[in-house]
Amino acid sequence: METNNLIELNNVTKKFLVGDGEFTALSNINLQFSKGEFSGLIGPSGSGKTTLLNLIGALDDTSEGSIEINGKNIANNSDEDSALLRNEHIGFIFQSYNLLPVYSIYENVEFPLLLQKLPKAQRKEMVMQALKWVGLEDIADKKTSQISGGQAQRVAIARSIVKKPQIILADEPTANLDSANAYKVMDILKKLNEELGITFIFSSHDSKVIKYLKRVISLEDGKVVNDEKK
Numbered sequence: 001m002e003t004n005n006l007i008e009l010n011n012v013t014k015k016f017l018v019g020d021g022e023f024t025a026l027s028n029i030n031l032q033f034s035k036g037e038f039s040g041l042i043g044p045s046g047s048g049k050t051t052l053l054n055l056i057g058a059l060d061d062t063s064e065g066s067i068e069i070n071g072k073n074i075a076n077n078s079d080e081d082s083a084l085l086r087n088e089h090i091g092f093i094f095q096s097y098n099l100l101p102v103y104s105i106y107e108n109v110e111f112p113l114l115l116q117k118l119p120k121a122q123r124k125e126m127v128m129q130a131l132k133w134v135g136l137e138d139i140a141d142k143k144t145s146q147i148s149g150g151q152a153q154r155v156a157i158a159r160s161i162v163k164k165p166q167i168i169l170a171d172e173p174t175a176n177l178d179s180a181n182a183y184k185v186m187d188i189l190k191k192l193n194e195e196l197g198i199t200f201i202f203s204s205h206d207s208k209v210i211k212y213l214k215r216v217i218s219l220e221d222g223k224v225v226n227d228e229k230k
């Protein structure tokens with residue numbers, strides 16, 4: 001069926017095996033996200049925010065229910081299909097940056113492009129464009145072991161956008177940043193949303209992040225308890 005939803009979750013439940021039993025981390029989640037949304041999952045520690053982002057990002061499998069991205073149910077995906085989906089459509093930003101420390105800023109951002117057989121000149125253009133978005137084009141050759149946390153998160157943002165994904169999933173992206181850097185990162189992400197139309201889903205406790213969101217989805221004990229547009 002035709003739908004305007006970029007992402008649609010229907011009765012999604014996630015159970016983890018714990019010892020001899022199972023633990024229900026998410027139960028019966030129904031959510032739709034349209035193109036261009038700037039939304040976030042909030043809720044206490046353990047409420048299921050990261051689990052839900054991981055399911056939407058095809059990093060983990062649902063136990064029950066379906067998740068459709070661009071109208072395609074990803075629950076039936078093979079590992080290769082999931083890798084392709086992530087590779088082509090989804091960028092990830094984590095609180096811990098996940099950069100390769102012995103490599104330069106440039107090489108870290110180029111990394112996702114090396115899996116595709118793109119000519120070097122085209123890769124360079126894409127990397128430099130991504131670095132311009134985050135204001136790091138002048139220090140592209142610096143090793144990421146020598147940069148600040150704020151700069152590291154901006155490298156991670158450049159890496160997440162270098163392939164021009166439709167969706168960015170940002171799991172506590174400001175958790176390790178001071179206020180000035182948190183605002184800088186949020187300003188960059190807001191601009192990417194407004195000017196490139198990238199759809200964002202955050203997970204966060206941070207009031208600085210929550211202030212920017214246009215839609216706030218509250219989770220408690222693995223259930224959606226509120227869903228509010230601003």
Ligand SMILES: Nc1ncnc2c1ncn2[C@@H]1O[C@H](COP(=O)(O)OP(=O)(O)OP(=O)(O)O)[C@@H](O)[C@H]1O
Pocket residue numbers: 016017018023025043044045046047048049050051052203
């Ligand atoms: N692989 C796993 N095996 C067993 N239980 C898990 C697993 N991953 C998550 N859980 C449990 O599922 C629940 C939800 O975890 P999740 O990390 O999604 O919460 P969260 O809202 O992101 O928390 P935080 O804000 O602390 O990051 C928690 O009770 C957690 O212990």
